[in-house]
Amino acid sequence: MTTEKIPYKTYLAEEELPRTWYNVRADMKVKPAPLLNPATGAPMGFEDLRPVFCDELIRQELDNDTREIPIPEEIRNFYKMYRPSPLVRAYCLEEQLQTPAKIYYKFEGNNTSGSHKLNSAIAQAYYAKNQGLTGVTTETGAGQWGTALSMACAYLGLDCRVYMVKVSYEQKPFRREVMRTYGAAVTPSPSMDTEVGRKILAEHPGTTGSLGCAISEAVEAAVSRPGYRYVLGSVLNQVLLHQSVIGLETKTALDKYGVQPDIIIGCAGGGSNLGGLISPFMGEKLRGEKDYRIIAVEPASCPSLTRGRFAYDFCDTGMVCPMAKMYTLGSGFIPSPNHAGGLRYHGMSSVLSQLYHDGYLEAVSVEQTKVFEAAEVFARVEGILPAPESSHAIRAAIDEALKCKETGKEKTIVFGLTGTGYFDMVAYEKFHNGQMSDYIPTDGELEASFAKLPQVPG
Amino acid sequence: MTTEKIPYKTYLAEEELPRTWYNVRADMKVKPAPLLNPATGAPMGFEDLRPVFCDELIRQELDNDTREIPIPEEIRNFYKMYRPSPLVRAYCLEEQLQTPAKIYYKFEGNNTSGSHKLNSAIAQAYYAKNQGLTGVTTETGAGQWGTALSMACAYLGLDCRVYMVKVSYEQKPFRREVMRTYGAAVTPSPSMDTEVGRKILAEHPGTTGSLGCAISEAVEAAVSRPGYRYVLGSVLNQVLLHQSVIGLETKTALDKYGVQPDIIIGCAGGGSNLGGLISPFMGEKLRGEKDYRIIAVEPASCPSLTRGRFAYDFCDTGMVCPMAKMYTLGSGFIPSPNHAGGLRYHGMSSVLSQLYHDGYLEAVSVEQTKVFEAAEVFARVEGILPAPESSHAIRAAIDEALKCKETGKEKTIVFGLTGTGYFDMVAYEKFHNGQMSDYIPTDGELEASFAKLPQVPG
Numbered sequence: 036m037t038t039e040k041i042p043y044k045t046y047l048a049e050e051e052l053p054r055t056w057y058n059v060r061a062d063m064k065v066k067p068a069p070l071l072n073p074a075t076g077a078p079m080g081f082e083d084l085r086p087v088f089c090d091e092l093i094r095q096e097l098d099n100d101t102r103e104i105p106i107p108e109e110i111r112n113f114y115k116m117y118r119p120s121p122l123v124r125a126y127c128l129e130e131q132l133q134t135p136a137k138i139y140y141k142f143e144g145n146n147t148s149g150s151h152k153l154n155s156a157i158a159q160a161y162y163a164k165n166q167g168l169t170g171v172t173t174e175t176g177a178g179q180w181g182t183a184l185s186m187a188c189a190y191l192g193l194d195c196r197v198y199m200v201k202v203s204y205e206q207k208p209f210r211r212e213v214m215r216t217y218g219a220a221v222t223p224s225p226s227m228d229t230e231v232g233r234k235i236l237a238e239h240p241g242t243t244g245s246l247g248c249a250i251s252e253a254v255e256a257a258v259s260r261p262g263y264r265y266v267l268g269s270v271l272n273q274v275l276l277h278q279s280v281i282g283l284e285t286k287t288a289l290d291k292y293g294v295q296p297d298i299i300i301g302c303a304g305g306g307s308n309l310g311g312l313i314s315p316f317m318g319e320k321l322r323g324e325k326d327y328r329i330i331a332v333e334p335a336s337c338p339s340l341t342r343g344r345f346a347y348d349f350c351d352t353g354m355v356c357p358m359a360k361m362y363t364l365g366s367g368f369i370p371s372p373n374h375a376g377g378l379r380y381h382g383m384s385s386v387l388s389q390l391y392h393d394g395y396l397e398a399v400s401v402e403q404t405k406v407f408e409a410a411e412v413f414a415r416v417e418g419i420l421p422a423p424e425s426s427h428a429i430r431a432a433i434d435e436a437l438k439c440k441e442t443g444k445e446k447t448i449v450f451g452l453t454g455t456g457y458f459d460m461v462a463y464e465k466f467h468n469g470q471m472s473d474y475i476p477t478d479g480e481l482e483a484s485f486a487k488l489p490q491v492p493g
Numbered sequence: 494m495t496t497e498k499i500p501y502k503t504y505l506a507e508e509e510l511p512r513t514w515y516n517v518r519a520d521m522k523v524k525p526a527p528l529l530n531p532a533t534g535a536p537m538g539f540e541d542l543r544p545v546f547c548d549e550l551i552r553q554e555l556d557n558d559t560r561e562i563p564i565p566e567e568i569r570n571f572y573k574m575y576r577p578s579p580l581v582r583a584y585c586l587e588e589q590l591q592t593p594a595k596i597y598y599k600f601e602g603n604n605t606s607g608s609h610k611l612n613s614a615i616a617q618a619y620y621a622k623n624q625g626l627t628g629v630t631t632e633t634g635a636g637q638w639g640t641a642l643s644m645a646c647a648y649l650g651l652d653c654r655v656y657m658v659k660v661s662y663e664q665k666p667f668r669r670e671v672m673r674t675y676g677a678a679v680t681p682s683p684s685m686d687t688e689v690g691r692k693i694l695a696e697h698p699g700t701t702g703s704l705g706c707a708i709s710e711a712v713e714a715a716v717s718r719p720g721y722r723y724v725l726g727s728v729l730n731q732v733l734l735h736q737s738v739i740g741l742e743t744k745t746a747l748d749k750y751g752v753q754p755d756i757i758i759g760c761a762g763g764g765s766n767l768g769g770l771i772s773p774f775m776g777e778k779l780r781g782e783k784d785y786r787i788i789a790v791e792p793a794s795c796p797s798l799t800r801g802r803f804a805y806d807f808c809d810t811g812m813v814c815p816m817a818k819m820y821t822l823g824s825g826f827i828p829s830p831n832h833a834g835g836l837r838y839h840g841m842s843s844v845l846s847q848l849y850h851d852g853y854l855e856a857v858s859v860e861q862t863k864v865f866e867a868a869e870v871f872a873r874v875e876g877i878l879p880a881p882e883s884s885h886a887i888r889a890a891i892d893e894a895l896k897c898k899e900t901g902k903e904k905t906i907v908f909g910l911t912g913t914g915y916f917d918m919v920a921y922e923k924f925h926n927g928q929m930s931d932y933i934p935t936d937g938e939l940e941a942s943f944a945k946l947p948q949v950p951g
Contacts, residue, residue, distance in 0.1 A: 146876060212918040
């Protein structure tokens with residue numbers, strides 16, 4: 036089919052919604068390294084993880100072999116409230132850039148959580164409910180994950196307790212109200228509610244918080260409360276699995292038009308969107324069937340892939356979680372307060388880290404003023420006000436499209452537009468007022484953080 | 494086709510986007526009364542309106558006879574960025590209410606303006622650009638119209654100056670930043686920038702503003718500046734015409750499934766959404782081909798249809814605009830500061846006013862705490878956080894569905910979900926904290942306002 040016939044927006048029909056998630060680990064020759072018990076250094080098995088996670092989610096976390104995992108009917112029905120999400124041909128952006136590149140984006144922002152996070156939130160809440168639990172605890176950074184989980188819990192009638200990174204809690208008071216609309220309890224982190232929170236506050240009074248702190252608090256709150264489990268919006272294998280619905284829909288839509296991407300781009304904080312977007316494509320690449328350039332885009336202020344170490348590290352600041360092997364800046368790393376929005380996690384999904392280590396994935400880092408410049412161009416021509424996180428992918432997509440303009444090559448670029456920026460107007464305001472700065476951690480700062488990486492015992 | 498096969502969301506294909514707007518005035522036996530020159534009492538003709546409005550928009554304003562008016566290709570292309578909008582079957586709300594009613598809603602919130610306002614904004618900006626103008630001025634209340642116009646102007650490269658009702662400007666600082674992202678200049682109204690603004694401030698220091706004040710300022714700013722015209726987001730015949738795209742898409746989608754609505758519900762401030770949603774259905778009703786119950790829902794704090802007078806009145810507080818025959822609370826009426834969100838205009842579209850007067854339209858008024866209760870129920874089961882304005886329609890739809898539960902009748906209800914509430918979290922917060930009150934104007938207050946209705950001269 037000719038590209039002339041491709042509509043601005045492609046919505047698949049509800050019956051084309053995937054019936055199975057895609058587990059890219061099945062295609063990996065080198066599997067992601069297992070989670071380790073920080074005390075013993077032994078790999079964490081099913082029983083070790085039960086105090087923290089729901090049973091079915093642990094099975095998904097540990098399953099490195101099953102390529103297709105069925106999506107329960109109840110989750111598919113929830114998905115139908117906002118999925119399939121549109122695949123958009125960025126005709127207006129192409130014209131603005133005067134590029135021969137063909138640009139597509141998969142837009143995940145048309146739901147109240149404002150992002151792709153809802154795809155995993157409903158899955159995790161569903162399995163918790165199915166296990167007869169009372170509630171779940173979690174952390175949230177920019178607030179998208181917390182909102183998503185609140186929505187899923189409200190739908191299923193589960194209690195929801197959210198620890199929100201303090202800087203976001205303060206910058207985004209309205210996010211809190213959205214979560215309250217969905218009945219969630221929201222606490223700024225670090226808080227005095229948990230032992231680990233009190234410890235972090237004692238050591239770092241005045242800290243603006245980090246995802247790592249908030250994770251520690253949420254885990255403590257879950258394990259100390261009967262009938263509760265902890266859920267996480269990124270990083271984990273299970274989350275990438277749930278998010279594969281993004282990539283599967285993208286592939287189905289592109290296949291309809293016979294379009295094959297050359298470059299696939301996604302922003303990467305913990306890796307949930309990127310991991311989900313690329314899953315089926317990466318599967319083809321790993322099996323040697325197709326070749327794609329796949330690019331992770333991260334903030335220069337929190338550059339875990341491009342400047343981190345590939346090592347075992349704690350997933351949280353309080354070191355209450357298992358250790359994961361990943362590209363990491365060190366679990367004590369907290370991005371500069373100048374850094375706006377999400378993508379502030381110190382590590383990266385073990386799956387993506389392994390793929391990057393093995394050369395299947397590229398990574399670039401971008402500075403935030405360049406990111407907001409791209410966001411504004413995009414908003415004006417494509418009509419969507421993008422989230423700061425998503426705008427990292429926009430920046431990289433624009434840069435690739437401009438390279439095409441120089442070389443004259445008609446590359447096909449697909450990127451993940453993970454969400455909308457309606458709750459990020461404080462950051463946009465700073466950008467408009469010229470008050471936004473770029474802070475890039477020095478080598479010395481990173482070395483100091485790496486020096487605290489744990490020794491794997493045993 | 495059986496209702497079992499109806500998907501959660503129906504997206505028409507881009508080629509099903511209407512090619513013509515639907516002008517319901519062509520079907521009206523009694524046409525809406527003409528705008529009058531306030532000085533002479535004579536009907537305003539094309540030449541009289543030229544200092545204020547674009548030429549092509551005046552033609553549309555005055556055309557009571559042409560049923561189908563072509564949508565220019567450039568506007569259709571812009572529409573493709575966010576249209577066709579979904580028609581949603583509210584399965585989850587039906588289940589929550591345990592009603593035999595079948596509920597559908599046409600969701601207009603999936604664009605950055607957050608509402609249906611973009612449908613007319615792009616049309617008005619397009620005709621201004623086409624006429625070679627430099628820019629446009631307007632007013633905005635809740636901020637949706639101002640955002641929509643900013644987006645349309647950014648897309649076309651037109652200058653955009655927005656007078657924003659002061660109470661909204663203060664309650665919604667982030668709306669201002671969205672408009673700035675799209676390059677608009679935003680001024681809180683009443684301001685010291687215009688003669689009429691200074692006069693209003695002198696008479697009512699400390700006023701929180703009203704749409705009527707902001708309109709006066711925007712009109713003055715347009716006529717006093719070469720190359721500028723004034724554009725308006727509601728009330729006018731031309732706006733209802735552009736918004737008919739909502740009703741046309743709704744009808745096409747329902748017809749696909751052989752579904753015939755019994756009741757059509759829309760919120761009504763100036764009437765843009767309701768007028769657009771009902772246009773083709775009202776056409777059938779006026780021609781005697783079909784019968785529908787059509788219900789306008791307005792706030793009890795600003796009840797122009799249910800408690801207003803059907804009379805000629807000024808469209809603005811400053812009395813710089815033509816007079817329109819409409820249901821009005823008097824051009825000096827300003828709703829209580831407790832009133833959240835939009836739907837705060839003192840009058841109502843002349844088209845809708847005439848239809849209401851002639852018995853083709855019902856009207857109900859609802860109190861805002863009941864509106865937010867409905868909004869929260871809806872958000873939790875349908876996953877969309879609705880705008881306060883849209884939630885008026887939700888309230889009425891729920892009330893009708895609950896009546897069906899009592900009577901056991903399987904009515905089909907269609908309502909307009911005009912937008913999202915992401916920028917209305919201050920109002921939600923008040924609701925959550927129990928600080929929201931319902932203020933209903935007394936008969937005495939309304940009588941005092943009616944006493945100032947103008948005498949039509951000549």
